[in-house]
Amino acid sequence: MNSLKKLAFNKWLLLLLFTFLLSNVNAQAVAQNAVVSLTPNILASPLFWVFAFAILGLLLVIIAIGGVLVGLVNNKIAKQFKNTLPIIFFFFILGIGSSQAQTVSSTVAPNPITQIAGALDPTTIMILILVVAIELFVILYLFAILQKMLIALGYKTKAESKWTYAAIMKRMTKAIPLDREAEVATDHNYDGIIELDNSLPPWWVYMFYGTIIFAITYMIYFNFFDGPTQKMEYDTEVAQALVNKNEFLKKAAASVDETSVVSLTDAAALAKGKSSFITKCATCHGQHGEGLVGPNLTDAYWIHGGGIKDIFKTIKYGWPEKGMISWESQIMPMEMQQIASYIITLKGTNPANPKAPQGTIYVEAATVDTTAKAVAIDSLKVL
Numbered sequence: 001m002n003s004l005k006k007l008a009f010n011k012w013l014l015l016l017l018f019t020f021l022l023s024n025v026n027a028q029a030v031a032q033n034a035v036v037s038l039t040p041n042i043l044a045s046p047l048f049w050v051f052a053f054a055i056l057g058l059l060l061v062i063i064a065i066g067g068v069l070v071g072l073v074n075n076k077i078a079k080q081f082k083n084t085l086p087i088i089f090f091f092f093i094l095g096i097g098s099s100q101a102q103t104v105s106s107t108v109a110p111n112p113i114t115q116i117a118g119a120l121d122p123t124t125i126m127i128l129i130l131v132v133a134i135e136l137f138v139i140l141y142l143f144a145i146l147q148k149m150l151i152a153l154g155y156k157t158k159a160e161s162k163w164t165y166a167a168i169m170k171r172m173t174k175a176i177p178l179d180r181e182a183e184v185a186t187d188h189n190y191d192g193i194i195e196l197d198n199s200l201p202p203w204w205v206y207m208f209y210g211t212i213i214f215a216i217t218y219m220i221y222f223n224f225f226d227g228p229t230q231k232m233e234y235d236t237e238v239a240q241a242l243v244n245k246n247e248f249l250k251k252a253a254a255s256v257d258e259t260s261v262v263s264l265t266d267a268a269a270l271a272k273g274k275s276s277f278i279t280k281c282a283t284c285h286g287q288h289g290e291g292l293v294g295p296n297l298t299d300a301y302w303i304h305g306g307g308i309k310d311i312f313k314t315i316k317y318g319w320p321e322k323g324m325i326s327w328e329s330q331i332m333p334m335e336m337q338q339i340a341s342y343i344i345t346l347k348g349t350n351p352a353n354p355k356a357p358q359g360t361i362y363v364e365a366a367t368v369d370t371t372a373k374a375v376a377i378d379s380l381k382v383l
Contacts, residue, residue, distance in 0.1 A: 051128040058135035065142040069149070172203045256333045258313040264341040273342030276335055280327070289346040291355030293323065298346045299357050306347070306362035311340040 150156040162171075169175075176184055181196060188195035221227040228236070264270065278287060284294035295303060303322075304314050315336045318326035327336065 047125070048128075051132065054132055055128070055135065058132065058139060061139055062135060062142065065139065065146060069142065069146060173201045174199050250334075256337055258309050258316060261309055261312045261333075261337050261340065263308040263344050264337060269338050270342050270345060272335070273338035273340075276331070276339050277342050280331070281339065284323075286351070286355075288349065288351035289343065290351040290353055295358040296355040297343050298349050298351055298354060300347070300361045301357035301359045302362040303359035307364060308340055308344060311343050312336055315339060 147156070151158050162168075176196070176198060184197045186195045186197050222229070264273070277285075277289075281294075284292055285297055286292050289297035291297065295301075300306075302310070304310055304319065314324065316326065316328050316333075318324045320326070
């Protein structure tokens with residue numbers, strides 16, 4: 001049997017050497033026919049050597065399992081498999097040579113993958129990953145056949161699968177069958193109820209260990225590395241809240257109309273309103289709202305109403321029959337609101353050379369003081 005194993009091992013070495021040389025010849029032939037431009041050296045890539053050692057290690061595992069299978073040559077299954085395994089090796093080593101040819105004949109373009117992987121281009125990396133995957137598949141395939149052959153030849157008894165639902169639950173709970181409860185029974189007896197000294201369920205123990213690992217990782221990350229403190233997290237959330245608020249205000253401002261518009265009072269909005277007024281409205285109403293072709297906007301007389309909603313409506317729809325154009329298609333509702341709010345501030349400014357009053361005196365409608373009513377209602381006591 002030892003001589004048979006030695007002979008089989010020598011045959012495998014010869015087959016490996018032959019197919020490897022054949023693959024190198026194939027690689028050289030492909031490289032000569034390819035147009036190579038600035039091809040980098042793949043041997044300088046650490047990733048290449050990682051793949052190389054992985055492929056070599058898995059290849060040795062395949063050879064070892066294959067040697068055991070060939071050693072069982074007296075079995076019919078082994079004889080059949082002995083004839084098919086060289087074919088697998090042939091195509092496998094030939095695939096390695098093809099990957100070498102691909103590496104030699106490729107022109108590496110500068111991209112993030114090649115910067116990380118050195119001289120390995122994405123195609124070569126994918127081929128190497130495929131080779132490793134094929135090797136893993138072959139190892140699993142050979143191992144499965146080996147297990148079946150050992151069982152068939154009587155060297156090993158067929159064991160119950162460890163991956164059935166019942167087997168998994170048994171390992172995760174360590175449940176003691178009812179007929180063996182006496183093994184874990186204690187001398188504690190309470191009204192006929194016997195206390196059992198069961199082990200902690202493994203699933204619970206694993207979760208407990210997981211919480212310990214998480215706590216240690218959490219402590220190291222947030223206390224010794226760059227983990228954000230509570231203040232940093234608070235500041236980040238506040239900043240994000242401000243961003244969300246501004247986005248909401250932008251959407252709200254874009255949806256404002258003559259029924260929901262309110263007068264703005266902050267200096268930034270009024271400054272924008274003034275700039276827009278001078279650019280778009282001063283031609284007809286004057287730089288200070290004193291009135292030119294259009295009416296005076298600084299006195300108490302208004303033709304179409306002097307409230308914020310009235311002014312916004314006039315800006316939006318205009319009065320074409322009186323020379324006031326509609327700005328609805330030219331400016332956004334937010335800008336209309338800013339202009340209307342600025343016009344409100346012009347009332348009573350008494351600029352030089354004002355135009356004569358037009359329209360009627362506008363009186364702001366009285367608003368109900370709801371605050372006093374709310375306080376009065378809130379102060380009621382239920383007896």
